[in-house]
Amino acid sequence: MWLENLRRTFLDWDAMAEILPIMLTVGLKNTLILAAFSTVIGIMIGVILAVMGISRAAWLRWPARVYTDIFRGLPAIVTILLIGQGFAGIGREIFGPSPYPLGILALSLIAGAYMGEIFRAGIQSVPSGQMEACRALSMSYSEGMRLIVVPQGIRRVLPAMVNQFISNVKDSSLIYFLGLLVSEREIFRVGQDAAVVTGNLSPLLLAGIFYLVITVPLTHLVNYIDHRLRTGKRISRGQPSSGLEEVEELNTAVSQERETTRFSGGSLSVEGLRLSYGALEVLRGIDLEVPKGTVTCVIGPSGSGKSTLLRSLNRLVESNAGVMKLDGEDIRQMKPEKLRARVGMVFQHFNLFPDHTARENIMLALTKIKGTGRDEARRIADARLAEVGLQGRGDHRPSNLSGGQQQRVAIARALAMEPEVVLFDEVTSALDPELVKGVLNLMADLGRRGMTMVVVTHEMGFARHVADRIVFMDEGQVVEAGPPEQLFTAPRTERLKKFFAEVL
Numbered sequence: 001m002w003l004e005n006l007r008r009t010f011l012d013w014d015a016m017a018e019i020l021p022i023m024l025t026v027g028l029k030n031t032l033i034l035a036a037f038s039t040v041i042g043i044m045i046g047v048i049l050a051v052m053g054i055s056r057a058a059w060l061r062w063p064a065r066v067y068t069d070i071f072r073g074l075p076a077i078v079t080i081l082l083i084g085q086g087f088a089g090i091g092r093e094i095f096g097p098s099p100y101p102l103g104i105l106a107l108s109l110i111a112g113a114y115m116g117e118i119f120r121a122g123i124q125s126v127p128s129g130q131m132e133a134c135r136a137l138s139m140s141y142s143e144g145m146r147l148i149v150v151p152q153g154i155r156r157v158l159p160a161m162v163n164q165f166i167s168n169v170k171d172s173s174l175i176y177f178l179g180l181l182v183s184e185r186e187i188f189r190v191g192q193d194a195a196v197v198t199g200n201l202s203p204l205l206l207a208g209i210f211y212l213v214i215t216v217p218l219t220h221l222v223n224y225i226d227h228r229l230r231t232g233k234r235i236s237r238g239q240p241s242s243g244l245e246e247v248e249e250l251n252t253a254v255s256q257e258r259e260t261t262r263f264s265g266g267s268l269s270v271e272g273l274r275l276s277y278g279a280l281e282v283l284r285g286i287d288l289e290v291p292k293g294t295v296t297c298v299i300g301p302s303g304s305g306k307s308t309l310l311r312s313l314n315r316l317v318e319s320n321a322g323v324m325k326l327d328g329e330d331i332r333q334m335k336p337e338k339l340r341a342r343v344g345m346v347f348q349h350f351n352l353f354p355d356h357t358a359r360e361n362i363m364l365a366l367t368k369i370k371g372t373g374r375d376e377a378r379r380i381a382d383a384r385l386a387e388v389g390l391q392g393r394g395d396h397r398p399s400n401l402s403g404g405q406q407q408r409v410a411i412a413r414a415l416a417m418e419p420e421v422v423l424f425d426e427v428t429s430a431l432d433p434e435l436v437k438g439v440l441n442l443m444a445d446l447g448r449r450g451m452t453m454v455v456v457t458h459e460m461g462f463a464r465h466v467a468d469r470i471v472f473m474d475e476g477q478v479v480e481a482g483p484p485e486q487l488f489t490a491p492r493t494e495r496l497k498k499f500f501a502e503v504l
């Protein structure tokens with residue numbers, strides 16, 4: 001008996017069949033319109049709020065904060081009633097008699113507050129190395145944000161965005177409080193009206209099923225898309241995985257082009273360079289001469305200021321005093337983006353763009369910043385990849401390459417901009433030991449071909465055999481500098497002797 005009662009309450013097939021067409025043509029349609037519009041407008045509001053929220057300017061941060069606190073803190077129904085009924089007069093003037101557009105607006109305002117927080121978290125979760133790589137590739141801050149950081153941040157929060165759409169689908173059921181026209185009813189309202197007429201809950205159960213039909217596949221779809229975006233098209237790494245094979249990979253790539261093309265490197269000179277982080281004086285009057293076409297290795301204990309010196313040469317950090325010249329031109333007077341197009345940089349942690357293939361990593365700055373045509377950029381990218389022994393791997397995402405291969409892509413990316421000088425910041429420190437040699441061989445090859453290079457390294461073998469000149473730094477100063485043989489066989493200072501005693 002009670003089973004029969006339950007069946008009549010929830011599973012009245014006739015009532016469901018009767019309401020089905022209107023559920024589809026009116027309820028589903030309106031629910032999707034409400035959710036879609038409020039999600040799109042919410043995304044726009046959210047992006048603005050996120051950019052304001054991470055701004056350095058307090059007058060931008062605060063309004064974003066207040067907005068978010070209000071619309072995230074209020075129950076959705078309160079916002080909907082306040083907007084829908086409070087602004088009914090203005091709404092009528094702008095949109096006509098229907099409260100439907102005001103309902104969309106209210107849902108959008110609520111969604112915007114959540115979206116803003118989602119985007120902000122996504123953008124802030126992008127490693128700082130990504131922006132650094134953008135700047136080193138001569139992008140401005142806003143170009144780096146637009147081309148790499150924001151898209152990457154958004155991809156990271158894609159599942160959260162779809163969750164927000166699902167929330168909007170559900171919150172759209174509250175719009176009926178504003179008194180919608182019959183043709184504007186959404187799924188819940190259609191179900192509820194029918195439930196009143198039939199006197200049972202079957203139409204409402206049907207409404208519930210409709211909500212699930214929208215939301216459940218979406219959840220699975222987004223998980224799939226997220227997985228796909230994260231890993232790219234699965235490409236097997238192919239054979240080279242051991243260090244020996246990677247060295248081989250590079251050696252067999254010694255093409256005619258690599259044999260014959262020589263770089264026309266530029267020269268650097270630094271005098272009295274000083275730099276402080278707050279009260280901490282990190283560079284204390286550095287003098288440095290890097291003649292064109294030479295390799296200078298900077299060695300020294302941890303914390304001696306080697307990376308900071310390198311980063312001040314392409315102005316990723318700004319020095320406080322001193323003179324730096326590139327081919328006789330004052331570096332501190334140049335536009336940073338112009339300087340960085342001439343002085344490339346390769347980082348310890350590669351800083352490749354993970355959502356782009358190896359080829360796209362190289363093409364991006366060429367097409368978007370240098371203005372090279374796509375076909376030409378593609379040709380350059382493939383040639384540079386071939387040079388570093390990675391022909392045939394242009395379609396691989398960084399995650400499908402070994403650390404050594406990733407670092408070689410990063411070197412190819414820097415070379416593609418045709419720099420006059422390349423700065424290498426401990427580029428083998430993050431590599432598995434067996435992958436180091438492949439990268440060092442490549443760097444030695446660049447040096448032989450006349451690239452001007454400044455290399456911060458802990459690889460003493462490389463420094464000794466490849467460098468033209470070694471600079472030993474300690475406590476923010478150049479303690480000794482000279483040809484490798486001189487420093488390695490007859491160090492003059494106690495500090496260098498002690499350093500060699502520890503690292504050799």
Ligand SMILES: Nc1ncnc2c1ncn2[C@@H]1O[C@H](COP(=O)(O)OP(=O)(O)OP(=O)(O)O)[C@@H](O)[C@H]1O
Binds near residue numbers: 308
């Ligand atoms: N952004 C920063 N803000 C404050 N201090 C910093 C910053 N970057 C570096 N430092 C400090 O400056 C000093 C020199 O750092 P730097 O990275 O240049 O040394 P390093 O010789 O390259 O060391 P390592 O070999 O460990 O990388 C260190 O004491 C470091 O903690």
